[in-house]
Amino acid sequence: MWRVKSLDAILATAEKKSLHRSLGPIQLTLLGIGGVIGTGIFVLTAEAAQKAGPSMMLSFVIAGFVCAIAALCYSELAAMAPVSGSAYTYSYAVLGEFVAWLVGWALILEYAVAASAVAVGWSGYVVGLLDHSLGIVVPHALAAGPYAGGIIILPAVLIALAVTGLLVLGTTESATVNAVLVCIKVAALSAFVALSLPVIKDANFHPFMPLGMSGTIGAAASIFFAYVGFDAVSTAAEETKNPQRNVPIGLIGSLGICTIFYLLVAAGAVGAYGAQPVMDAAGHAISPGSPLLAARCDELTSVAGQPLVCSREALAHVLRQIGHPIVGNLLGLAAGLALPSVILMMIYGQTRIFFVMSRDGLLPEALSRIHPKFKTPHIVTMVTGVGVTIAAAFFPIGQLADVSNSGTLFAFAVVSIAVMMLRKTEPNRHRPFRTPLVFVIAPLSIVGCIGLFIFLPPAAKLVFPVWSAIGLMLYFAYGYRKSHVARGLMEVPELSPDAPPTAVPPMPGAPAPGGKD
Numbered sequence: 001m002w003r004v005k006s007l008d009a010i011l012a013t014a015e016k017k018s019l020h021r022s023l024g025p026i027q028l029t030l031l032g033i034g035g036v037i038g039t040g041i042f043v044l045t046a047e048a049a050q051k052a053g054p055s056m057m058l059s060f061v062i063a064g065f066v067c068a069i070a071a072l073c074y075s076e077l078a079a080m081a082p083v084s085g086s087a088y089t090y091s092y093a094v095l096g097e098f099v100a101w102l103v104g105w106a107l108i109l110e111y112a113v114a115a116s117a118v119a120v121g122w123s124g125y126v127v128g129l130l131d132h133s134l135g136i137v138v139p140h141a142l143a144a145g146p147y148a149g150g151i152i153i154l155p156a157v158l159i160a161l162a163v164t165g166l167l168v169l170g171t172t173e174s175a176t177v178n179a180v181l182v183c184i185k186v187a188a189l190s191a192f193v194a195l196s197l198p199v200i201k202d203a204n205f206h207p208f209m210p211l212g213m214s215g216t217i218g219a220a221a222s223i224f225f226a227y228v229g230f231d232a233v234s235t236a237a238e239e240t241k242n243p244q245r246n247v248p249i250g251l252i253g254s255l256g257i258c259t260i261f262y263l264l265v266a267a268g269a270v271g272a273y274g275a276q277p278v279m280d281a282a283g284h285a286i287s288p289g290s291p292l293l294a295a296r297c298d299e300l301t302s303v304a305g306q307p308l309v310c311s312r313e314a315l316a317h318v319l320r321q322i323g324h325p326i327v328g329n330l331l332g333l334a335a336g337l338a339l340p341s342v343i344l345m346m347i348y349g350q351t352r353i354f355f356v357m358s359r360d361g362l363l364p365e366a367l368s369r370i371h372p373k374f375k376t377p378h379i380v381t382m383v384t385g386v387g388v389t390i391a392a393a394f395f396p397i398g399q400l401a402d403v404s405n406s407g408t409l410f411a412f413a414v415v416s417i418a419v420m421m422l423r424k425t426e427p428n429r430h431r432p433f434r435t436p437l438v439f440v441i442a443p444l445s446i447v448g449c450i451g452l453f454i455f456l457p458p459a460a461k462l463v464f465p466v467w468s469a470i471g472l473m474l475y476f477a478y479g480y481r482k483s484h485v486a487r488g489l490m491e492v493p494e495l496s497p498d499a500p501p502t503a504v505p506p507m508p509g510a511p512a513p514g515g516k517d
Contacts, residue, residue, distance in 0.1 A: 363479065
């Protein structure tokens with residue numbers, strides 16, 4: 001189970017089924033921005049405020065720093081091996097099949113659960129937009145899950161099913177659509193910053209850290225979700241022109257731009273409206289996503305208006321409260337238009353991780369079966385879509401984001417270990433991009449990932465080992481015996497049924513079938 005699939009074999013496989021290389025540094029940066037800017041900043045601002053208050057600004061810095069040093073490690077591996085599979089492929093080449101399986105299985109939490117979280121976030125903005133702009137009120141029972149006194153989050157269910165259907169049909173979008181949707185999101189955040197910063201009040205920043213440093217780091221562990229998606233750049237390496245230069249540019253460039261936006265948005269939300277956490281009768285902070293918080297929010301809203309931490313459309317809510325209801329509605333519209341592309345990216349990424357694992361024999365070949373008409377892996381797409389829909393229907397966004405983060409942090413830590421090991425085992429291999437001070441940066445990345453994991457809520461920390469145990473049972477029951485590496489099948493034949501067709505450049509974070517894995 002420690003057998004590895006050498007980098008030479010992985011690169012040979014890529015050459016056999018090489019994809020059309022058409023993405024440049026600007027398109028990659030836009031791909032990263034499109035994948036990163038989504039539900040995290042549009043919705044989790046309220047979640048972070050409940051955990052940290054105004055110090056959520058520091059939480060964004062902490063989470064962004066951990067992502068930045070992880071990005072440097074990703075960049076070296078992605079430039080060395082510009083092939084599909086991301087952290088799963090890198091782990092297979094360096095740490096062996098057992099770790100690669102754990103990483104691939106953990107990526108389910110990153111992609112599938114994250115897709116559910118984005119669907120719930122989209123639902124909040126759409127419900128608010130319908131109410132404030134058209135006067136259409138979605139019944140509470142159909143707009144909230146059982147945790148908030150509802151029955152099902154119906155809009156989240158509908159968008160998850162719609163996106164799954166599009167992926168089964170094989171819908172493709174051009175790089176022009178990618179750029180337009182990224183611009184919509186950036187324009188919406190820019191409008192928020194421009195309108196909120198001029199009216200900030202110093203009093204809204206005090207107390208800055210109402211729940212102490214533990215609350216700030218806890219918020220960073222949750223808000224880490226706002227940065228997830230930058231690794232979409234590395235997974236698109238196989239479709240990139242000059243990936244040795246352009247992949248690092250896309251990774252670090254998209255992270256830098258997004259971090260600046262996040263800090264400005266957080267400052268605007270805190271300073272213009274206030275972001276103090278909601279407390280219970282005893283003066284203790286209430287856990288986000290809990291029935292108690294929902295009840296307390298109802299009480300406060302009926303008396304003095306809705307606090308920021310209680311809003312399911314935080315940024316639009318702030319704009320309405322500071323006298324810009326039309327712009328708030330437009331921001332809600334921008335989120336409604338752009339967030340489905342993030343859902344598409346997440347579900348697509350999940351199906352392609354399954355796809356690569358099936359290609360390696362670790363999962364049944366049926367999962368890589370191609371639809372005869374649509375030429376897409378329809379079975380695995382539908383299975384993934386059903387799972388995403390069920391989670392989106394009943395769980396709060398904060399809990400989904402925390403669970404997603406647990407899988408992502410594990411994958412990032414493994415990539416950081418792989419970079420150091422490869423420096424020792426293959427020191428002479430050509431490295432177009434070298435992680436600076438790798439034996440400082442990589443350990444910092446590992447410590448940062450472990451630290452954020454420790455500060456996740458107990459339920460999220462518990463889900464990860466349970467999920468990993470389920471995955472290990474499946475591995476030893478099937479993948480351990482069926483692995484192509486174990487059977488000596490080191491390459492994918494050029495005309496194999498899983499060889500994806502050449503794809504056009506993708507929409508934000510959501511490549512066409514045959515795009516990024």
